[in-house]
Amino acid sequence: MAYFDEEFLAKAEKVCARYPRRGAALLPLLGQVQKEKGFIPEEAMDELAAFLGVPRSRVSAVAGFYTMLRGSPAGKYHIQTCRGIACHMAGGPALSAALARKLGIEEGGTTPDGLFTISSVECLGACGSAPALLVNGRYFENMDEAALDALLDDLRHGRLERR
Amino acid sequence: MNERTLLRDNVADIAAYFAAGGWRPLKKALSMGRAAVIAEVTASGLRGRGGAGFPTGRKWSFVPQDAQGPRYLVCNADEGEPGAFKDRELLRRNPQAVLEGMAIAGYAIGASLGYIYIRGEFSAEAEFLTAAITAARAKGFLGANILGSGFDFDIHLHRGAGAYICGEETALLSSIEGLRGQPRLKPPFPAVKGLFGAPTVVNNAETLAAVPSILERGAAWYASTGSPDSPGTKLFCVSGAVNRPGVYELPLGVPFRELLETHCGGMKDGRKLKAVLPGGASSPALTAAEAMAVNMDYASLAAAGSMLGSGAVIVIEEGRCMVELLGVLARFYRHESCGQCAPCREGCAWADKLLAGLEAGRGRPSDVETLRSCAAAMTGRTICPLADSLALPALSFISKFRAEFDAHAAGRTCRAAGGGRLA
Ligand SMILES: Cc1cc2nc3c(=O)[nH]c(=O)nc-3n(C[C@H](O)[C@H](O)[C@H](O)COP(=O)(O)O)c2cc1C
Numbered sequence: 001m002a003y004f005d006e007e008f009l010a011k012a013e014k015v016c017a018r019y020p021r022r023g024a025a026l027l028p029l030l031g032q033v034q035k036e037k038g039f040i041p042e043e044a045m046d047e048l049a050a051f052l053g054v055p056r057s058r059v060s061a062v063a064g065f066y067t068m069l070r071g072s073p074a075g076k077y078h079i080q081t082c083r084g085i086a087c088h089m090a091g092g093p094a095l096s097a098a099l100a101r102k103l104g105i106e107e108g109g110t111t112p113d114g115l116f117t118i119s120s121v122e123c124l125g126a127c128g129s130a131p132a133l134l135v136n137g138r139y140f141e142n143m144d145e146a147a148l149d150a151l152l153d154d155l156r157h158g159r160l161e162r163r
Numbered sequence: 164m165n166e167r168t169l170l171r172d173n174v175a176d177i178a179a180y181f182a183a184g185g186w187r188p189l190k191k192a193l194s195m196g197r198a199a200v201i202a203e204v205t206a207s208g209l210r211g212r213g214g215a216g217f218p219t220g221r222k223w224s225f226v227p228q229d230a231q232g233p234r235y236l237v238c239n240a241d242e243g244e245p246g247a248f249k250d251r252e253l254l255r256r257n258p259q260a261v262l263e264g265m266a267i268a269g270y271a272i273g274a275s276l277g278y279i280y281i282r283g284e285f286s287a288e289a290e291f292l293t294a295a296i297t298a299a300r301a302k303g304f305l306g307a308n309i310l311g312s313g314f315d316f317d318i319h320l321h322r323g324a325g326a327y328i329c330g331e332e333t334a335l336l337s338s339i340e341g342l343r344g345q346p347r348l349k350p351p352f353p354a355v356k357g358l359f360g361a362p363t364v365v366n367n368a369e370t371l372a373a374v375p376s377i378l379e380r381g382a383a384w385y386a387s388t389g390s391p392d393s394p395g396t397k398l399f400c401v402s403g404a405v406n407r408p409g410v411y412e413l414p415l416g417v418p419f420r421e422l423l424e425t426h427c428g429g430m431k432d433g434r435k436l437k438a439v440l441p442g443g444a445s446s447p448a449l450t451a452a453e454a455m456a457v458n459m460d461y462a463s464l465a466a467a468g469s470m471l472g473s474g475a476v477i478v479i480e481e482g483r484c485m486v487e488l489l490g491v492l493a494r495f496y497r498h499e500s501c502g503q504c505a506p507c508r509e510g511c512a513w514a515d516k517l518l519a520g521l522e523a524g525r526g527r528p529s530d531v532e533t534l535r536s537c538a539a540a541m542t543g544r545t546i547c548p549l550a551d552s553l554a555l556p557a558l559s560f561i562s563k564f565r566a567e568f569d570a571h572a573a574g575r576t577c578r579a580a581g582g583g584r585l586a
Contacts, residue, residue, distance in 0.1 A: 018319040019319075019339075020233070020359055021340070021341075021359060023340065023341040024339060024340050024341045024359075025341065026341035027321070027322075027323075027324060027338060027339075027341060028321065028322060030324065031283070031322055031324055034324075052341070054341065058341075058342070061343055062341065062342065062343055065326060065343040065344060066283070066323070066324035066325050066326050066344075067324070067325035067326065068283045068284070068324040068325035069324050069325075083491070083494070083495075084245040084246075084444075084491075084495070085245045085246065085440075085444055085477060085488060085491050085492060085495075086245065086246060086402035086403060086408075086477065088488070088491045089403055089404065089479070089483065089488075121325075122243075122245075122327065122495050122498055122499065123243065123244070123245035123246075123327075123444075123495065124284055125242050125243065125247060125248045125251055125282065125284065125285070126248055126251075127245070127246050127247070127248050127400065127402035127408070127475070127477075128248050128400060128401070128402055128408040128409045128410065129408070130402060130408075134284065137284070137286050138286075138287075139284075139287070
């Protein structure tokens, strides 16, 4: 294993121990790779297949099935606006449009400085506090344009952690 | 029993949960024996809160008691249906009840391992649950030889990664096994051949959280609230144009009017009610008049032509365009169809396309009929009911709000306000 370090493999072994079959650790381990690398590189899939003893084709099929697993990296901050029905009714489309306008990019795009990627996602399950969005997986709810401005300002100053 | 047993205050921490009587029901269950536990839950009339309302005790009894080898208990916390946000609240406010319910269910079916399938986006909740599991292990409520009874039971978290279909129980099992989350044909049912080929019970998190109080206070106590066909309390998650959206634990059978006016503070800013999806994005719509006359339980909603589903109540106000809203649902189901069955894969895509055209004013008069027959052709023809989850709301929208669809098809733009404004 050249791609994964000892630490990852030790953790991965513990994940395998939760299941009666090693192959069941595939999704949690893909999730771990996504968390650490920001996407699922080809080398990671090669080595996961060998590590778990599952066909390489299954690893790509599984990685391609789940929307949270990305094939390529996003910007430093990935903002995902919810397009579920409750967020839609609470002004989600206007929020997404404002976000795109403020960053000068289209949905799915990344700012030239690599700071922001924006996309829309299906219902986030935050319908009681709509509209909602995610920044690198963290929920921000009851959003409006003022809250969006404050959020973008914080992100530009690297203050996601302090929120 | 008009009290809250699921969303109790201040029980998120294990010490507080224990102080409030928590983890004693497991001890009681262990002294009763498996058959008596299943009998008690059956007698309570508890029905599954994941959408289908299947009687919980009966589901447990389907696990062959004489089967050799392992069995599994799976808690479904995938919560992906648009409008649903109850399990997230439950996991935050009362995680120990979910764990204790799993241990009791595990004991009843003879499982020594349980998994919680939690939707991938709920990362904060996953961390919180991991800590809750660790705390329960440290106190000896999970792990080997629980409370000296000889019963072993442990729980692991399995996080999803963004796929609504994985909430469907057989897709969920495939997803845990490390496969794509595609539903499997039933039979065999999971109770006979489920996770890793072993007998498995899949229950919603809310269903499992109701179990400890049933064991503690008895089936008769539980059945004394709610309505005869729908005992107990239910988490209703209300979204849309109401003053106080949120999760409310109320007895089943509560009138929709009371839910709206008393609990949710009425319609937002005095707007008028137009329609309600009473059981999430997969339930047929009720008109305002139908909704104001209905009680929120399995039988009443079925009689009104809809369903209780997951208890996700989506409130739609006068002025909303139903073509646009159905388009939002179709886009969702198109994106989430696993693609296995042609009627679902093609039907969701076609409905989405037709609705996008109608919404944009590019529709043709025949489109409404095409949409209707497309939806009709999607029902009951697939491995899992995801296709029906679009088809049933679609048919209800078209039949109850036909004029809006026809106006769009005639190329007229809708006078109803869209979602393009901030509320
Ligand atoms: C497309 C689809 C999505 C589903 N999503 C969920 C879900 O997110 N959570 C859930 O508990 N049940 C969901 N279900 C229902 C499950 O298949 C299953 O019936 C349920 O988990 C059983 O638990 P219960 O008996 O406690 O209700 C879904 C069903 C379908 C067809």
